[in-house]
Amino acid sequence: MLLLALTMEGAMAQCPTLPISYSWTTANDYAKDEDLIKKTLVWLCNTPLGHDVQQRSKANAYVLEWLAGSPTVKLDVKTTGMPFIEQHPELLFPLIHGMALYVMQHPKEKDTLVLHTEGLKVAARLAEQSKELNKSADVKRLVRKAKAGKLKEYCAELLAQ
Numbered sequence: 537m538l539l540l541a542l543t544m545e546g547a548m549a550q551c552p553t554l555p556i557s558y559s560w561t562t563a564n565d566y567a568k569d570e571d572l573i574k575k576t577l578v579w580l581c582n583t584p585l586g587h588d589v590q591q592r593s594k595a596n597a598y599v600l601e602w603l604a605g606s607p608t609v610k611l612d613v614k615t616t617g618m619p620f621i622e623q624h625p626e627l628l629f630p631l632i633h634g635m636a637l638y639v640m641q642h643p644k645e646k647d648t649l650v651l652h653t654e655g656l657k658v659a660a661r662l663a664e665q666s667k668e669l670n671k672s673a674d675v676k677r678l679v680r681k682a683k684a685g686k687l688k689e690y691c692a693e694l695l696a697q
Contacts, residue, residue, distance in 0.1 A: 537564045549579065549583075551579045551588065552576050552595075555596050560671065563608075569602060572638050573640070574637065574662065576598060577636055577637040578658050581633050581661075596629055609639050611635050612651075617631075617652040617656070617695050618659075620674040627675075628657045630658045630663075631656060633655075634656070639650060649692055653688045656682070660678045677690075
Protein backbone atom coordinates (compact mmCIF):
# COMPACT_ATOMS: atom_id res chain seq x y z
CA MET A 537 0.00 0.00 0.00
CA LEU A 538 2.85 2.37 0.84
CA LEU A 539 4.44 1.66 -2.55
CA LEU A 540 1.16 2.51 -4.28
CA ALA A 541 0.88 5.76 -2.31
CA LEU A 542 4.45 6.73 -3.18
CA THR A 543 3.85 5.89 -6.84
CA MET A 544 0.69 7.98 -6.97
CA GLU A 545 2.43 10.85 -5.18
CA GLY A 546 5.22 10.75 -7.75
CA ALA A 547 2.72 10.64 -10.58
CA MET A 548 0.99 13.74 -9.29
CA ALA A 549 4.22 15.69 -8.87
CA GLN A 550 4.27 19.07 -10.51
CA CYS A 551 5.50 19.60 -14.02
CA PRO A 552 8.99 21.06 -14.15
CA THR A 553 9.02 24.82 -14.61
CA LEU A 554 9.07 25.50 -18.33
CA PRO A 555 10.62 28.64 -19.81
CA ILE A 556 8.21 31.33 -20.96
CA SER A 557 10.15 31.76 -24.17
CA TYR A 558 12.67 29.49 -25.82
CA SER A 559 14.53 29.13 -29.07
CA TRP A 560 16.67 26.34 -30.38
CA THR A 561 18.81 27.01 -33.41
CA THR A 562 22.07 25.20 -32.76
CA ALA A 563 22.97 21.77 -31.45
CA ASN A 564 24.28 23.50 -28.34
CA ASP A 565 20.87 25.17 -27.76
CA TYR A 566 19.22 21.74 -27.83
CA ALA A 567 21.85 20.23 -25.56
CA LYS A 568 21.36 22.98 -22.95
CA ASP A 569 17.68 22.07 -22.52
CA GLU A 570 18.07 18.30 -22.68
CA ASP A 571 17.86 17.81 -18.90
CA LEU A 572 14.65 19.85 -18.69
CA ILE A 573 13.20 17.92 -21.63
CA LYS A 574 13.94 14.62 -19.85
CA LYS A 575 12.32 15.84 -16.62
CA THR A 576 9.29 17.06 -18.55
CA LEU A 577 9.02 13.73 -20.38
CA VAL A 578 9.16 11.86 -17.07
CA TRP A 579 6.31 14.03 -15.81
CA LEU A 580 4.28 13.52 -18.99
CA CYS A 581 4.88 9.75 -18.93
CA ASN A 582 3.82 9.38 -15.29
CA THR A 583 1.00 11.87 -14.85
CA PRO A 584 -2.57 10.76 -15.65
CA LEU A 585 -3.94 12.19 -18.90
CA GLY A 586 -6.74 14.10 -17.17
CA HIS A 587 -4.51 15.67 -14.52
CA ASP A 588 -3.59 19.34 -15.00
CA VAL A 589 -4.64 19.34 -18.66
CA GLN A 590 -3.57 22.93 -19.31
CA GLN A 591 -0.04 22.34 -17.99
CA ARG A 592 0.09 19.01 -19.80
CA SER A 593 -0.71 20.78 -23.09
CA LYS A 594 2.06 23.34 -22.52
CA ALA A 595 4.56 20.63 -21.58
CA ASN A 596 3.57 18.57 -24.60
CA ALA A 597 4.02 21.52 -26.97
CA TYR A 598 7.42 22.35 -25.42
CA VAL A 599 8.66 18.77 -25.73
CA LEU A 600 7.31 18.22 -29.23
CA GLU A 601 8.87 21.42 -30.52
CA TRP A 602 12.22 20.37 -29.03
CA LEU A 603 11.91 16.87 -30.50
CA ALA A 604 10.99 18.24 -33.94
CA GLY A 605 14.34 19.98 -34.27
CA SER A 606 16.59 17.91 -32.04
CA PRO A 607 19.76 16.84 -33.80
CA THR A 608 20.20 13.88 -31.42
CA VAL A 609 16.72 12.42 -30.84
CA LYS A 610 15.05 11.00 -33.94
CA LEU A 611 11.84 8.99 -33.75
CA ASP A 612 10.24 6.86 -36.44
CA VAL A 613 6.62 6.59 -35.31
CA LYS A 614 4.69 3.88 -37.15
CA THR A 615 0.91 4.19 -37.08
CA THR A 616 0.55 0.43 -37.66
CA GLY A 617 1.90 0.09 -34.12
CA MET A 618 -1.08 2.02 -32.75
CA PRO A 619 -4.38 0.19 -33.29
CA PHE A 620 -6.09 2.70 -30.99
CA ILE A 621 -5.13 5.79 -33.01
CA GLU A 622 -8.44 6.33 -34.82
CA GLN A 623 -10.62 6.07 -31.71
CA HIS A 624 -8.11 7.59 -29.30
CA PRO A 625 -5.64 9.91 -31.03
CA GLU A 626 -4.82 11.42 -27.61
CA LEU A 627 -2.68 8.30 -26.95
CA LEU A 628 -0.30 9.29 -29.74
CA PHE A 629 1.42 11.79 -27.45
CA PRO A 630 2.09 9.34 -24.59
CA LEU A 631 3.50 6.91 -27.16
CA ILE A 632 5.84 9.60 -28.51
CA HIS A 633 6.77 10.69 -24.99
CA GLY A 634 7.64 7.13 -24.00
CA MET A 635 9.71 6.58 -27.12
CA ALA A 636 11.54 9.89 -26.71
CA LEU A 637 12.32 9.35 -23.05
CA TYR A 638 13.66 5.88 -23.77
CA VAL A 639 15.86 7.17 -26.60
CA MET A 640 17.21 9.92 -24.36
CA GLN A 641 17.98 7.40 -21.61
CA HIS A 642 19.40 4.86 -24.10
CA PRO A 643 20.94 6.99 -26.88
CA LYS A 644 22.38 4.03 -28.79
CA GLU A 645 19.01 2.29 -29.11
CA LYS A 646 17.65 2.52 -32.66
CA ASP A 647 15.49 -0.62 -32.88
CA THR A 648 11.97 0.37 -33.97
CA LEU A 649 10.42 -2.58 -32.12
CA VAL A 650 12.10 -1.67 -28.84
CA LEU A 651 11.20 2.01 -29.15
CA HIS A 652 7.57 1.35 -30.08
CA THR A 653 7.26 -1.14 -27.24
CA GLU A 654 8.52 1.47 -24.78
CA GLY A 655 6.07 4.00 -26.18
CA LEU A 656 3.21 1.51 -25.92
CA LYS A 657 4.14 0.85 -22.27
CA VAL A 658 3.53 4.49 -21.46
CA ALA A 659 0.32 4.63 -23.53
CA ALA A 660 -0.96 1.47 -21.81
CA ARG A 661 -0.12 2.74 -18.32
CA LEU A 662 -1.85 6.07 -18.87
CA ALA A 663 -4.82 4.54 -20.69
CA GLU A 664 -5.32 2.05 -17.86
CA GLN A 665 -5.95 4.97 -15.50
CA SER A 666 -8.80 6.29 -17.66
CA LYS A 667 -12.31 4.83 -17.38
CA GLU A 668 -13.19 6.37 -20.73
CA LEU A 669 -10.21 4.92 -22.61
CA ASN A 670 -10.70 1.50 -21.04
CA LYS A 671 -14.04 1.18 -22.85
CA SER A 672 -12.22 0.70 -26.16
CA ALA A 673 -11.46 -2.87 -27.26
CA ASP A 674 -8.10 -1.83 -28.73
CA VAL A 675 -7.09 -0.09 -25.51
CA LYS A 676 -8.26 -3.05 -23.39
CA ARG A 677 -6.14 -5.37 -25.54
CA LEU A 678 -3.13 -3.06 -25.19
CA VAL A 679 -3.49 -2.90 -21.40
CA ARG A 680 -3.94 -6.71 -21.15
CA LYS A 681 -0.81 -7.33 -23.23
CA ALA A 682 1.17 -4.88 -21.09
CA LYS A 683 0.01 -6.50 -17.84
CA ALA A 684 0.83 -9.97 -19.18
CA GLY A 685 4.35 -8.92 -20.19
CA LYS A 686 3.50 -9.61 -23.85
CA LEU A 687 3.78 -6.08 -25.15
CA LYS A 688 6.90 -6.64 -27.25
CA GLU A 689 5.33 -9.60 -29.05
CA TYR A 690 2.09 -7.65 -29.54
CA CYS A 691 4.04 -4.68 -30.89
CA ALA A 692 5.93 -6.93 -33.31
CA GLU A 693 2.60 -8.24 -34.65
CA LEU A 694 1.29 -4.70 -35.08
CA LEU A 695 4.41 -3.41 -36.82
CA ALA A 696 4.39 -6.39 -39.20
CA GLN A 697 0.97 -5.40 -40.58
